[in-house]
């Protein structure tokens with residue numbers, strides 16, 4: 001009898017919610033799901049709910065712990081491999097969060113260490129994408145950026161932010177899996193950006209991905225605001241070419257100061 005009741009309950013769960021397939025499990029593993037006790041499916045099942053809650057909170061969804069269609073759909077979209085580890089004290093939702101560190105020098109230097117091995121993106125396109133995002137950030141904050149020049153006495157020996165195309169398995173705690181396209185570390189952890197190689201990059205999605213990662217490398221965490229550049233899943237901006245929302249701009253300004261714009265122009 002007990003078995004029959006359990007079976008019915010399981011069947012009900014399976015019918016009413018998407019099944020946590022390999023892609024969903026990979027997504028939840030970013031929160032530590034599989035690290036806990038991969039040999040025990042029962043442990044996995046009983047802890048699943050708390051990991052779904054963590055993922056839903058980061059995605060700005062209702063934290064029900066139930067894998068509904070909306071949650072599953074978002075988990076399958078191309079997304080960033082950074083998982084929020086530090087949460088704002090503020091109960092306000094749909095807002096940026098900060099990663100608890102920032103660069104304390106100007107200019108912050110960056111270096112693109114290798115080329116896209118597929119050759120889909122030319123070096124000039126990649127360099128241009130970072131030139132545009134750094135120029136843009138400098139228009140509304142006090143942050144300043146420079147391409148790292150090892151011959152410049154003004155620059156540190158090593159670039160602050162090192163950007164690389166890397167294979168799925170590389171020298172990082174998290175390898176690239178599922179729909180992850182890139183990840184980055186906060187300034188306190190080095191501030192480097194890893195871009196997944198052998199992806200089908202177009203210039204447009206490349207901007208969305210690396211601009212998002214650049215903000216992580218400056219110390220910005222994920223936003224729960226779905227239109228923000230810093231939302232965990234990458235997406236096309238609402239208006240062509242407008243990647244930064246006020247939410248993203250406020251996040252960078254909170255770390256690097258706001259550039260006063262002369263009202264008279």
Ligand SMILES: [Zn+2]
Nearest residue numbers: 080082216232
């Ligand atoms: Zn991210």
Ligand SMILES: [Zn+2]
Nearest residue numbers: 170171172194
């Ligand atoms: Zn990495």
